[in-house]
Amino acid sequence: MDAALARAWVQAIAAAIDEHTDQLTQLDSAIGDADHGANMRRGFSACLDALADTPLETPGDVLVRTGATLISSVGGAAGPLYGSAFRAIGRALAGPDAGAEQVLSALTEGLTAVKRLGAAVPGDKTIVDAYTPAVAAFEQELWEGGGLAAAAAHAAEAAEAGARATTTMQARKGRASYLGPRSVGHQDPGATSTALIFRALAEVTVR
Amino acid sequence: MDAALARAWVQAIAAAIDEHTDQLTQLDSAIGDADHGANMRRGFSACLDALADTPLETPGDVLVRTGATLISSVGGAAGPLYGSAFRAIGRALAGPDAGAEQVLSALTEGLTAVKRLGAAVPGDKTIVDAYTPAVAAFEQELWEGGGLAAAAAHAAEAAEAGARATTTMQARKGRASYLGPRSVGHQDPGATSTALIFRALAEVTVR
Amino acid sequence: MKKIINDPSTVVDEALQGMALAHPDLLRVQRDPAVIARADAPVRGKVAIISGGGSGHEPMHGGFVGAGMLDAACPGAVFTSPTPDQVQAAVEQVNGGAGVLLVVKNYTGDVLNFETAAELVAMDDVEVRTVVIDDDVAVKDSLYTAGRRGVAGTVLLEKIVGAAAEQGADLDRCEALARKVIANVRSLGLALTACTVPHVGQPSFELADDEYELGIGIHGEPGRERRQMEPADDLVRRLLDPVLEDLPFAAGDRVLLFTNSMGGTPLVELYLAHGIAEKLLAERGIVVERRLVGPYVTSLEMQGMSLTLLKLDDELTELWDAPVRTAALRWGM
Amino acid sequence: MKKIINDPSTVVDEALQGMALAHPDLLRVQRDPAVIARADAPVRGKVAIISGGGSGHEPMHGGFVGAGMLDAACPGAVFTSPTPDQVQAAVEQVNGGAGVLLVVKNYTGDVLNFETAAELVAMDDVEVRTVVIDDDVAVKDSLYTAGRRGVAGTVLLEKIVGAAAEQGADLDRCEALARKVIANVRSLGLALTACTVPHVGQPSFELADDEYELGIGIHGEPGRERRQMEPADDLVRRLLDPVLEDLPFAAGDRVLLFTNSMGGTPLVELYLAHGIAEKLLAERGIVVERRLVGPYVTSLEMQGMSLTLLKLDDELTELWDAPVRTAALRWGM
Numbered sequence A, B: 001m002d003a004a005l006a007r008a009w010v011q012a013i014a015a016a017i018d019e020h021t022d023q024l025t026q027l028d029s030a031i032g033d034a035d036h037g038a039n040m041r042r043g044f045s046a047c048l049d050a051l052a053d054t055p056l057e058t059p060g061d062v063l064v065r066t067g068a069t070l071i072s073s074v075g076g077a078a079g080p081l082y083g084s085a086f087r088a089i090g091r092a093l094a095g096p097d098a099g100a101e102q103v104l105s106a107l108t109e110g111l112t113a114v115k116r117l118g119a120a121v122p123g124d125k126t127i128v129d130a131y132t133p134a135v136a137a138f139e140q141e142l143w144e145g146g147g148l149a150a151a152a153a154h155a156a157e158a159a160e161a162g163a164r165a166t167t168t169m170q171a172r173k174g175r176a177s178y179l180g181p182r183s184v185g186h187q188d189p190g191a192t193s194t195a196l197i198f199r200a201l202a203e204v205t206v207r
Numbered sequence C, D: 001m002k003k004i005i006n007d008p009s010t011v012v013d014e015a016l017q018g019m020a021l022a023h024p025d026l027l028r029v030q031r032d033p034a035v036i037a038r039a040d041a042p043v044r045g046k047v048a049i050i051s052g053g054g055s056g057h058e059p060m061h062g063g064f065v066g067a068g069m070l071d072a073a074c075p076g077a078v079f080t081s082p083t084p085d086q087v088q089a090a091v092e093q094v095n096g097g098a099g100v101l102l103v104v105k106n107y108t109g110d111v112l113n114f115e116t117a118a119e120l121v122a123m124d125d126v127e128v129r130t131v132v133i134d135d136d137v138a139v140k141d142s143l144y145t146a147g148r149r150g151v152a153g154t155v156l157l158e159k160i161v162g163a164a165a166e167q168g169a170d171l172d173r174c175e176a177l178a179r180k181v182i183a184n185v186r187s188l189g190l191a192l193t194a195c196t197v198p199h200v201g202q203p204s205f206e207l208a209d210d211e212y213e214l215g216i217g218i219h220g221e222p223g224r225e226r227r228q229m230e231p232a233d234d235l236v237r238r239l240l241d242p243v244l245e246d247l248p249f250a251a252g253d254r255v256l257l258f259t260n261s262m263g264g265t266p267l268v269e270l271y272l273a274h275g276i277a278e279k280l281l282a283e284r285g286i287v288v289e290r291r292l293v294g295p296y297v298t299s300l301e302m303q304g305m306s307l308t309l310l311k312l313d314d315e316l317t318e319l320w321d322a323p324v325r326t327a328a329l330r331w332g333m
């Protein structure tokens, strides 16, 4: 992954969020406060502006910048969580072009950042429930000899499955936890946006 | 008309208002502030209590008491208008038993009181539009030789026709006047309650 | 209808009890006939300022009872003017011997009931004057109608005249000041939703999802005109322009701008609208020197707003700034 | 959706402009990043009290900025916590050199953003402490959840700690006082109607005409339980009992009773409910020494209410009574 690919990834995320804003809003209406769509759209459109500003030389520069922009523009739970994740991913991609293994460890750093900040574990009905299987699938595909594109494709599928699987969970973190048992039966908005982020990665790596 | 008949009249009004509270409310919703039903019910139920209290010897006592109670319990435009009307009617019925002619002049005094206080003329879409034809019909029936019951029956019919005729009028007095042309097409609530009052008189005089 | 009530017929009485419990330092509440009086009434030697009207407009008028504003308020049933008995009882409670000014909003019912009360009170040798406020430009005045309505401008009148009375102004000056405010204040309101009177149980009118009513009063009555919903910039302009034209207000005028919520409109929208009004006034060279923003003259849960402009001079400005201590307006003490 | 707005994405910014224009004597508003600061900030030598949270709860927090309460408020997007940049900017504007206390309501987003800000600010050698309020008894606390929410009790905390800071209390005392309030305050709310977030355009949940939600938060989220509508006496009991049991509050306790409207509930209903709560407390021998009644912590136009009880002692009572001068709470000055 080079700076151009990292940039393409962020642009693809922004496009995907734009397309799915209403879906994220609806999901957050059901078990949260109906702002996840607007939050993510505000954040990634700010990222597009931030990336347009300056030439960024490494994928790390692009993604650290993305993370910092998310932190300063999103607010809510998603802002610091995704912001920290992208900053961690970016910090792990210092060179001009990262191989698939390095992308794996960067994504893992991102997950670690989310978990450290939010203290969620799998099953809590959060971002973590899409992010964890995505990283696992990514890793497995590399083990099985696949390249970046194949790994990203598997990660996207796993993230989507992970997001769907949150439907039957009872939330234990974030706003949905206030609903207790009433949170069951609705897909988690954050897990859903995580799946969009991995799907965007799969799309741009295949080009 | 003796004290018992006056009392029966007020009781009959109270019963009629009770039965038509919702209708008066609906009419006042359309062109006013939706309180005429509740105002009239509160007033006449207070009258029932006030009349139950003490023995009243003349029809005038009963009706002056009724008027004073309306003034102190109704509020709104209807309180002072009907209150003054009943006080004026009562003051004109000082003796123990009034004949039909005397009732006519008492009713006329009541109308004068309403007009003096409210400054409405026929066609303004108010109480006056039911009250005026009622008194005229009462008078005409007496001229034609009818007694109290017949006069009251004609007055009730004329009041009802007068109330219906307010539908096509544009209000120039009271709250409905704020609507300007939008007040056209709705029957006036005060004219409607006036019709109930005359219908109640017709009912009790026939017994 | 969903409301936090027990029974439509006891709403006002129960609310008065709650109000008395909420403000023991400010208010004394009498229940039958209903009167809200300032805790330290009667204030000897002070002109007593009394107002009243239907309930459902809270905080008006009970929330304006206290030092520097009203001596007493007479709350009628919801949207129904009070009875003369209430006004008489209020006078008895707060008359400090320097005369009484009755502040009446121009509605047939209010005027008739207060007039009747004034006659009764005068018989008791209390000097009583009545002023009738009619600031609503939605209603065209004419000899042949009930005239304009009294709406949100009433708060400004009560504050200013209340301050003067507190400072020792006599009945003549209080009355003159009230008339000066009435001559210089204009309002106009709009509704996005209707309100529901408790004993009616249904909204007082129906508005489609893309409609609003322009020129509404404060009793849930429909307005003069139903219009297609518009952006805030246009809504504010529709309120402001007729207000400006009416007095008229002109470039160089100093004004108090009062942006009032009808009850159900959130503050975030109200501040937004206020900002637009300030900018439009600035464009016209009208100088906003004082402002009031909030739900002060409401129609139950109605969503909507009104704009009120009062032309200021030094006298009015100083009285507006004077200390006031009531449940709803308080500063300087 | 009908709202007095121009565009959902500019609502907060436009409202801030209006707020700045409405209160030039009290507030100074910065737009990007958005900060509402008291007009005379920084106050040298005073601990700065800063709060913030999503918009849509007005007057909280911007309406509480001023002498004797908050030095600054950071308004996020509607129902979205502010970003660390806003908090950092607020600190820059109001830090008077005696340290900064961040008052945070317990939500994942608020906590994370304020924590991030606190780290950034500490790097600039500003002494900063954070307190997290979680007064909502609707949510059961546990190690494995996000914990209780911060709701209406926040106002009481901000008033009391703000008064101490104004009187010269140091950062330790301000923090200790905040923790004392947090330990002694409990709240519970209910909704009769949902609210509509501007950029969503639809009510955040649907309630039938005979239903209400018990245990709602302040972000339009559904509550813990949907119930059949009941008379006010029962509604108030459903709010009060869990609050009393939780601390618990017992006979002989002195309390501040805060009856809060969620925005769309008219004052007449709110006073009625307040009266019921006072009577229930009196029956239990709990002494209501102070009260606050009104729409202070709202959810846009939501109809509903919350009850908050704070156990008082002489220290808290005195600080509650101390002068305050903000857009929404004002007395003694």
Ligand SMILES: Nc1ncnc2c1ncn2[C@@H]1O[C@H](COP(=O)(O)OP(=O)(O)O)[C@@H](O)[C@H]1O
Residues within 6 Å of the ligand: A028, A032, A033, A035, A036, A039, A040, A075, A076, A077, A078, A079, A081, A114, A117, A118, A119, A120, A125, A126, A127, A128, A173, A174, A175, A188, A189, A190, A191, D079, D080, D081, D108, D109, D110
């Ligand atoms: N502690 C946490 N760890 C990981 N993800 C979390 C946590 N808390 C919340 N989330 C995620 O954040 C999402 C909500 O984000 P958003 O709606 O933008 O913020 P907020 O909840 O503050 O309104 C949830 O759907 C959930 O996936």
Ligand SMILES: Nc1ncnc2c1ncn2[C@@H]1O[C@H](COP(=O)(O)OP(=O)(O)O)[C@@H](O)[C@H]1O
Residues within 6 Å of the ligand: B028, B032, B033, B035, B036, B039, B040, B075, B076, B077, B078, B079, B081, B114, B117, B118, B119, B120, B125, B126, B127, B128, B173, B174, B175, B188, B189, B190, B191, C079, C080, C081, C108, C109, C110
């Ligand atoms: N000036 C007036 N003269 C005669 N009747 C009037 C006048 N003003 C109003 N009314 C009558 O009063 C009725 C309304 O009474 P009500 O609803 O009880 O009082 P309010 O208008 O104060 O709410 C109107 O329908 C009308 O018939």
Ligand SMILES: [Mg+2]
Residues within 6 Å of the ligand: A028, A032, A033, A034, A035, A036, A076, A175
């Ligand atoms: Mg959310």
Ligand SMILES: [Mg+2]
Residues within 6 Å of the ligand: B028, B032, B033, B034, B035, B036, B076, B175
């Ligand atoms: Mg009426």
Ligand SMILES: [Mg+2]
Residues within 6 Å of the ligand: B033, B035, B076, B077, C054, C079, C080, C081, C109
């Ligand atoms: Mg009325």
Ligand SMILES: [Mg+2]
Residues within 6 Å of the ligand: A033, A035, A076, A077, D054, D079, D080, D081, D109
């Ligand atoms: Mg949020």
